[in-house]
Amino acid sequence: MTSKNDRNEAAAPKPDWYAGLRHSPFAGSFGENNRRHVIGRLHGRGSEGVNGFRRIKRYAAAGAAAVLLLVAVADPAGWREGPNAGIGNGNERETRNLYTAKNVKLVEAFPGGDYTAGNPAGCWWNVYEPFESLQDRTIRIEAVHRGTGYTMEELAETKLSEAGQAYGGFTRIPTRFALPLPGVWTFTVFLDGERYGDVAFDVPDHPWQVSPxxxxxxxxxxxxxxxxxxxxxxxxxxxxxxxxxxxxxxxxxxxxxxxxxxxxxxxxxxxxxxxxxxxxxxxxxxxxxxxxxxxxxxxxxxxxxxxxxxxxxxxxxxxxxxxxxxxx
Missing domain, CATH: 2.60.40.3830 (Immunoglobulin-like)
Structure with a gap:
């Protein structure tokens, strides 16, 4: 079911860079070596490579296609609703890719491909502050599986000068979206150890067929x-x-x-x-x-x-x- 927030986001004008998310950043002339370089750049600090990107069929909050890398954890105490998450509606499977505070966008995530449990898909994370103001700070992304409480790190704490890149007036961070279980996962972003925002995705199960x-x-x-x-x-x-x-x-x-x-x-x-x-x-x-x-x-x-x-x-x-x- 589409929430009021989903409809508002879908109807809002999209920035110029948004259309580019419909296509894999690893396609065409980008090349396999460069693709693996971007992936490997963060692996030692908590992110990992991907097998490739496929066109996304599901986009939890806006109903639009998006691509790149993702995996991870949230508060071990459980799911914490953000200000645009429909507090008190009792919908435990509610998901969103955008976190706002006082109608200001703070964090937005764009997982890539037809992401499924057990398979790396990748994700772009947009933190809506200029790179220049964030490069001396640290970022960490945690994730929790709502059904079991299983937790893992999407991105270990690392300096944004190493993990991020400037993109217009905001900062973009690539990570891997590789989750071991299907179901709703909540991701919490921390800057300098302080909670900054959270998003949530419902990850479908991968087909249970013996691998070739x-x-x-x-x-x-x-x-x-x-x-x-x-x-x-x-x-x-x-x-x-x-x-x-x-x-x-x-x-x-x-x-x-x-x-x-x-x-x-x-x-x-x-x-x-x-x-x-x-x-x-x-x-x-x-x-x-x-x-x-x-x-x-x-x-x-x-x-x-x-x-x-x-x-x-x-x-x-x-x-x-x-x-x-x-x-x-």
């Missing part, structure tokens, strides 16, 4: 070609096995602790499966590779999610077969 295979050197890998995959030895519920994970990306994208987590179709419980201090070294044509001993506790479809440096790097869907002598 592709060639990696002499081996067949299951996953996302050019991003991540592993040599699939098959999965049986409750039985441990070793899987060689492979990753492609810039060195700064792949820097940090590796954690493999998993969620089973139809649930929102995230299982911790494996952790390593890093993503390993080059192997089979991949930029990094590391063996991981994994056990899925129940049969069914599982989304295996690789986190690097605390950020979701990508996911692979597999099916765990029942253990011998048990039913599915």
């Amino acid at each position: 295979t592709f060639r990696g050197g002499a081996y067949e890998l299951r996953g996302v070609q050019g991003r991540l995959g592993f040599i699939d030895a098959g999965f049986r519920a409750g039985r441990a096995n070793k899987y060689m994970w492979h990753f492609w990306g810039r060195p700064d994208e792949l820097r940090g602790e590796l954690t493999i987590r998993a969620v089973r179709q139809g649930t929102s419980r995230i299982e911790e499966l494996f952790a390593a201090p890093d993503t390993g070294s080059a192997l089979n044509g991949a930029d990094a590779a590391v063996p991981a001993m994994l056990t899925l506790p129940e049969p069914g479809l599982w989304r295996l999610m690789a986190f690097v440096g605390g950020r979701l790097y990508g996911s692979v869907v597999v099916e765990a077969e029942p253990s011998a002598g048990t039913d599915r």
